[in-house]
Amino acid sequence: MLLENLAYTEVEDYLKKKDIVLIPIGSVEQHSPYGLIGTDFIISEAVARAVGEAMTILVAPTIAYGVSPHHMAFKGTVSLNPNTMMGVISDIVQSFVAHGFKRILFVNGHGGNITPLKTAFKQLKAENIPGYFDVISWYDSNKVRKACKDAFRDKEGRHATPSEVSLTKFTRPAEFATKAVDQKTVAKPKYYWPLSGEEMRSVFPDGRMESAPWLATEEKGRLIMAKAVEALEKKIKEIIKLKIL
Numbered sequence: 001m002l003l004e005n006l007a008y009t010e011v012e013d014y015l016k017k018k019d020i021v022l023i024p025i026g027s028v029e030q031h032s033p034y035g036l037i038g039t040d041f042i043i044s045e046a047v048a049r050a051v052g053e054a055m056t057i058l059v060a061p062t063i064a065y066g067v068s069p070h071h072m073a074f075k076g077t078v079s080l081n082p083n084t085m086m087g088v089i090s091d092i093v094q095s096f097v098a099h100g101f102k103r104i105l106f107v108n109g110h111g112g113n114i115t116p117l118k119t120a121f122k123q124l125k126a127e128n129i130p131g132y133f134d135v136i137s138w139y140d141s142n143k144v145r146k147a148c149k150d151a152f153r154d155k156e157g158r159h160a161t162p163s164e165v166s167l168t169k170f171t172r173p174a175e176f177a178t179k180a181v182d183q184k185t186v187a188k189p190k191y192y193w194p195l196s197g198e199e200m201r202s203v204f205p206d207g208r209m210e211s212a213p214w215l216a217t218e219e220k221g222r223l224i225m226a227k228a229v230e231a232l233e234k235k236i237k238e239i240i241k242l243k244i245l
């Protein structure tokens with residue numbers, strides 16, 4: 001159920017029955033020579049749309065761009081300033097609230113978005129905007145984390161992970177014909193956080209962070225996707241039961 005394909009009259013009908021909307025959000029950032037720059041939003045969009053279809057819940061257009069300054073030393077990364085992100089989130093939430101939506105759930109694919117999202121929600125509440133505003137990342141479930149860990153063990157790492165690359169391989173297999181496949185070593189350097197773009201590139205020269213993305217497969221992506229969809233459906237069932245004040 002995609003908002004972009006509805007007429008406003010159909011949104012009116014939807015609001016007579018339901019008050020929840022899912023908004024996929026990700027990032028446009030390098031994912032090493034092995035992964036797609038769109039990885040984070042491609043995954044959050046695929047998970048949100050699968051859940052939206054299964055549960056007949058409205059899914060808004062994806063917010064592709066995220067807060068990724070630490071990837072800026074790699075070509076193709078596009079980053080929003082955290083303040084810009086908070087402004088975008090606040091405006092989008094208030095638009096949905098104005099139409100009568102009461103449960104606004106961002107389905108996230110990028111860790112760097114979480115603090116700006118939660119800060120924006122706090123600001124909205126400080127302004128007495130009514131409703132439930134939340135962010136759930138596709139990997140925010142013990143079962144999903146276990147599936148990723150079982151699949152790749154100590155090669156999972158922190159960025160350009162074989163799990164996220166598997167999910168995009170499953171979603172967009174044709175795009176991997178031109179990506180790197182060679183196997184390298186997995187380094188575990190000591191570093192502090194956050195890092196600037198140049199600092200990030202000096203610690204993690206090819207953009208991977210402690211990961212082995214060459215291990216990614218479509219089949220593992222299919223399995224992890226099923227777990228992520230199941231986990232999000234379970235959380236949404238709880239959210240739907242919440243009494244909105």
Ligand SMILES: [Zn+2]
Binds near residue numbers: 040109
């Ligand atoms: Zn990612």
